[in-house]
Amino acid sequence: MKKISRRQFLGMTTKAGAATVFAGIFAPSASSMLGLGGVAEAATKKIKPFTFAVLTDAHLYDIADHKFDHILEKAVSDVNSIKPRPDFVLYAGDLGQSGKKDELIKGKKILDKLKMPYKIIPGEHDYYLDMGQAWRGLFGDEHWSFNHNGVHFIGMNSILVPDFWTLKGLTPKERMGMMEELECHNCGAWGVGEKQLDWLARDVRNVSPDTPVIIMTHSPLWDYYPRWNFQTYDAPQIRETLRKFDKVIAIHGHVHQVVYNEIDNIRSCGLLSTSWPWPYPPVELEYSHIKQRRADPGDFEDGLGGHDIALNADFDAIVHWREFSDLLPDNIKKGLKV
Amino acid sequence: MKKVRNMSFAAVTSVIVVSGALIITSMAQAKPPRSETQIAQERAALMTAVAKGDDLWHSAKLGNNGLACANCHPDGSATNVHTWPKFQTNLGKVGTLREMINWCIAVPMQGRILEYDSEEMIAMEAYATFTHRGVAIAPAKDEQHGAVPVKSGPGYPRH
């Protein structure tokens, strides 16, 4: 993947409004890519089996040689070592910590070491210093879709909150500082907002119901723990729009932990970070056996890692949390069938 | 126990040392009950400490690598304040919550530890404990505990 083609790849996301096809520039090799026929293939329920990888929540600081830099580097080499090689990588947000351009530039430099192309969405930590300006300059659109081997992939920015800063006269730095707190007292619940809801409706309008769909957002599409924004306030509308599909797999960052839920036709998986694990919030989980064990705070890699997701022809997915240390219970050590 | 000597115990009428252990007994006192105002003032003093602890908890200034306590412990969760003192592997001994706070400052946050009886340390402990109000004391219980859920805000008035 030459630099120029990656830039094109990142730049040409949602310009067309509806499902964009990336054949040629998207795939590492033309043969691994059947995207041109994506929707039509899906109508006959055929996926050409493939694997993709997911990374998220690096929270890079604008501090040289920071420990989180090394953990992201490690996750990138881990993904590069996966065999067979993942066709591409998705990144689910919070690449930086305080929304600084230098954090995002550092993150992009590390992600560019991936041997396959990647697609990325913003998290709140990337965004609220300059309202996503630096992020968009580096990575392009905040929402996008593409077809790959018969699967329709969607990425959306789920961290948009109503303006809480103007009336209070907050500086961008103060606004970012508040958003950096998980339990922010003033920030309110976030979501994708009207514009992206409209976009989503248009995007899937002509996609047939038996098409396998995978959607990535920074936050979960269900009410896990709204106090920590382990939620997306307009997730009910998103779920309604996606209700016509036989099966949807949703993946999300932000929670920094293994968590699983099913709601309507959606199977939802929370992802490991490469920075620190969040504790499980004080709520009952329906799938409480799909959890990681508590981490040792003295081991800076405990509870962290990346992911690979393997899809077979019938859209059975094996979601594999690639935890650096051994904190997964036996039932999901080798992956979870989703 | 050398600090005890410097403290003033208004209600304490006798201090007896029995085989090395310090036992404080309180006898019937003629003092009137504390007034509403007094109780409110004492409560406000605690909440000031909790609020100060909240600010410190969320401040990167205690560490040297950008991290704050709240990075890993939002709402004071996973501090398990109700389980201390206990044997803690990272401390390598039976230790206290304050020792663990200092360990977190020194190791994951690469910062300078606080004096154990400093205003800052007491404020941090006050914050962590307040977020677990009502949770039953359970020495060494090996289960991570979330903070007491509150709908919005910190669960107490901020000034």
Ligand SMILES: [Fe+2]
């Ligand atoms: Fe995050």
Ligand SMILES: [Fe+2]
């Ligand atoms: Fe986040």
